Amino acid sequence: MNIIINGASGRMGRMLTEVIEQGGVHGVAAKVDWSYAAGDGLSELKQYEGPADMVIDFSNHTATAAVTEYCAERGLPVVIGTTGQTEEEMALIKGAAQSVPVFLSGNMSLGIAVLADLAKKAAAMFPNAEIEIIERHHDQKLDVPSGTALLLARRIQEVRPEAELVIGRHENGKRTATEIGIHSLRYGNEVGTHEIIIANGSETLTLKHEAESRALFAGGAVVAAEYLLGKAPGLYDMKDIVE
Numbered sequence: 305m306n307i308i309i310n311g312a313s314g315r316m317g318r319m320l321t322e323v324i325e326q327g328g329v330h331g332v333a334a335k336v337d338w339s340y341a342a343g344d345g346l347s348e349l350k351q352y353e354g355p356a357d358m359v360i361d362f363s364n365h366t367a368t369a370a371v372t373e374y375c376a377e378r379g380l381p382v383v384i385g386t387t388g389q390t391e392e393e394m395a396l397i398k399g400a401a402q403s404v405p406v407f408l409s410g411n412m413s414l415g416i417a418v419l420a421d422l423a424k425k426a427a428a429m430f431p432n433a434e435i436e437i438i439e440r441h442h443d444q445k446l447d448v449p450s451g452t453a454l455l456l457a458r459r460i461q462e463v464r465p466e467a468e469l470v471i472g473r474h475e476n477g478k479r480t481a482t483e484i485g486i487h488s489l490r491y492g493n494e495v496g497t498h499e500i501i502i503a504n505g506s507e508t509l510t511l512k513h514e515a516e517s518r519a520l521f522a523g524g525a526v527v528a529a530e531y532l533l534g535k536a537p538g539l540y541d542m543k544d545i546v547e
């Protein structure tokens with residue numbers, strides 16, 4: 305499989321290049337990024353017309369329009385690892401998924417997919433427990449809270465549809481019984497840690513995932529690309545792989 309990497313100069317793009325090249329199974333068709341040379345903020349992706357079987361995107365949510373248009377026009381499947389999309393950008397992704405297969409996950413690790421499953425089960429088993437999510441990332445991360453914290457919260461909301469997300473609690477006053485608090489820490493080179501605390505006053509359950517290296521996410525994106533190749537148009541995520 306020949307893969308175009310969008311966001312190739314970034315931390316994830318560089319790691320993904322290394323993982324693909326060292327893996328020796330797939331090839332890098334093109335490495336594209338923000339077009340600084342053009343000076344007009346255009347994505348280099350749209351200028352690439354060479355052969356390719358797949359796009360993997362680890363860039364910035366502002367690239368969503370370019371990525372979805374390009375893939376839909378060329379009929380290319382796409383794995384989107386980028387996080388922080390707005391509602392309008394999510395609509396573009398869903399639109400593209402009507403004509404090409406799209407894999408979207410704010411976290412490409414198998415461990416997080418398992419954690420999300422466990423969190424949902426625990427929230428259902430302890431319906432009155434209070435739930436707090438703490439996420440830790442490096443000091444260069446742009447989006448707050450992390451896409452993964454939102455992914456975990458949304459899985460919990462599947463069994464607690466009434467739960468309101470309280471992001472970065474900062475006002476005086478007690479928490480409500482049903483809210484899910486999300487707290488973001490930013491420091492150093494932290495790759496990504498997510499902790500879910502489920503407490504009912506008698507007992508406290510803590511579920512925690514620590515990413516040791518970005519290679520984990522890059523490897524997961526390649527697995528997602530292998531899964532996606534040959535699939536029908538639609539929106540896929542880690543749940544499809546795990547299930």
Ligand SMILES: NC(=O)c1ccc[n+]([C@@H]2O[C@H](COP(=O)([O-])OP(=O)(O)OC[C@H]3O[C@@H](n4cnc5c(N)ncnc54)[C@H](O)[C@@H]3O)[C@@H](O)[C@H]2O)c1
Nearest residue numbers: 311313314315316337338363364367385387410411412521
């Ligand atoms: N899904 C996952 O498992 C996972 C894991 C880690 C990071 N991420 C997400 O991946 C994204 C990239 O993370 P990173 O740590 O590599 O960030 P980074 O800032 O190191 O790199 C981002 C790269 O994208 C480029 N870029 C920005 N706008 C662009 C555009 N419009 N078109 C093309 N390229 C563009 C930048 O020039 C930069 O080279 C972030 O959204 C991050 O949250 C996801």
